[in-house]
Amino acid sequence: MWIEGEVIERIDWNDKLFSLKIKADIGPFIAGQFIKLSQIIDDKRIGRAYSIVNAPGSDFIEVLAVSVSEGKLSPNLQQLSVGDVIDVSTKAAGFMTLDEIPSSPTEGKQLWLMATGTAVGPFISMLDTLEPWSRFEKVILVYGVREAKDLAYLDKLKQMKLQYPEQFKLVLSVTREKYPDSMNCRISTGLQSGEIEKSVGVSISPQKSQVMLCGNPEMLRDANSILVERGLTKNLRRTPGQITQEKYW
Numbered sequence: 370m371w372i373e374g375e376v377i378e379r380i381d382w383n384d385k386l387f388s389l390k391i392k393a394d395i396g397p398f399i400a401g402q403f404i405k406l407s408q409i410i411d412d413k414r415i416g417r418a419y420s421i422v423n424a425p426g427s428d429f430i431e432v433l434a435v436s437v438s439e440g441k442l443s444p445n446l447q448q449l450s451v452g453d454v455i456d457v458s459t460k461a462a463g464f465m466t467l468d469e470i471p472s473s474p475t476e477g478k479q480l481w482l483m484a485t486g487t488a489v490g491p492f493i494s495m496l497d498t499l500e501p502w503s504r505f506e507k508v509i510l511v512y513g514v515r516e517a518k519d520l521a522y523l524d525k526l527k528q529m530k531l532q533y534p535e536q537f538k539l540v541l542s543v544t545r546e547k548y549p550d551s552m553n554c555r556i557s558t559g560l561q562s563g564e565i566e567k568s569v570g571v572s573i574s575p576q577k578s579q580v581m582l583c584g585n586p587e588m589l590r591d592a593n594s595i596l597v598e599r600g601l602t603k604n605l606r607r608t609p610g611q612i613t614q615e616k617y618w
Contacts, residue, residue, distance in 0.1 A: 371407060374457040376449050377429060383518040386487070387447055388422065390431045391457060398425055398461035399468060400494040405458040406432070408445055414456075415442045420490035421461060422522075424497035430457070433490040433521055463615070465491050467500050470579050471609035477579045479571060480505040483556055483592060485513045485584030491615075492583065493522055496529060502536060505579075507571055513542035513556045513588070538569040556584075557591035575600045575611055582614035589614050 374393030381387045395404060398421060407416030419432035436447040449455060470480075480501055482492040489512050495501055501508050514520055520541065529537050541551035542559060552559050552568070559565040566572050573580065573596070580596060582589050593603075593612060602610035 370459055371456040372459055373454050374406075374430070376451055376453045376455065378451060379449065382521045385436045385447075386433075386519055386521060387436070388431055388433050388521065389446065389449060389455075390423075390429050391455060392429050393457040395430060395457060395459060395461060399466045400425055400498050400500070401466035401491040402461040402463040403491070404430060404432070404461050406442070406446065407456045407458075408442060410441065410445070416456075416458070417442045420463075420465075420488070420494070422490045422493050424494055433487045435487055463491075465581070465583060465613070465615040467495055467504070469604065469606075469613055470581075471604065472504075477575075477577050477611060478506040479573075479578045480508045481511065481573060481578055481580040482509065483511040483513075483560075483580065483582050483584070483588075485556065485588050486515075486519065487521070488584040488615075489521065492581070493525065496526075496537075502533060506536070507538065508533070508536055509538040509540065509569055509571060511540040511542065511556055511559075511565055513544070513584070515543070515545045517543050517546060517548045517551075538571065540565055540568055555591075556588055557595060560592055560595050573599060573601070575602070578611055579604075580612050582612065586616055589616060 374391040377392045378390040403418045403420045405416045405418050407414050421430050422433050423431040436443045542556050543551045601612050604610040604613045
């Protein structure tokens with residue numbers, strides 16, 4: 370179930386938010402899936418799930434994490450340096466993937482990705498593949514954080530805007546401070562008011578849109594309610610819809 374991985378690079382976005390690149394042979398995975406990292410602490414194995422940020426085909430895995438003071442594992446992960454080892458689950462798992470989005474002649478041609486905090490990770494993995502760009506006419510990422518310093522991978526996302534200027538739209542939401550070219554409200558508030566759609570010139574509808582939600586339970590609950598009021602339904606294998614979601618804790 371576990372193999373040993375070696376930290377080959379780390380990025381510190383701020384004093385709590387960090388990324389680790391880990392050399393580990395976990396086998397093939399699908400963009401959007403997660404792995405588990407673990408350590409033996411006080412004679413007990415502590416494991417936590419982390420989405421893979423990099424695209425499939427890399428010879429490493431990359432995770433985005435935040436150190437929580439009361440956390441049992443994350444403070445230890447933040448202390449890891451290049452060359453240190455960490456146990457990694459042997460296989461990736463999870464259904465927050467584009468494979469789960471209905472594919473049919475009536476498929477919505479707009480892909481909306483809405484994430485809070487570190488939950489942006491699986492979406493970055495997806496955006497680093499060809500699939501969203503070949504399947505959808507518009508790809509909109511709505512990325513919500515508390516402070517601007519929490520905007521991990523922002524340079525990478527801006528580069529994607531340059532690469533797909535007509536196809537890719539990026540909406541930033543910074544709730545606790547003013548930040549240029551971003552909303553100053555929660556994602557659900559911007560969704561309810563219409564500010565998000567107005568900012569990109571694209572409207573959400575059951576006929577045109579597929580929406581993937583990933584983040585804190587409150588955002589998922591509120592955004593899901595708003596979308597259901599708009600006529601969108603939960604996407605299930607037996608009954609395809611337009612809303613796919615995953616709780617991030």
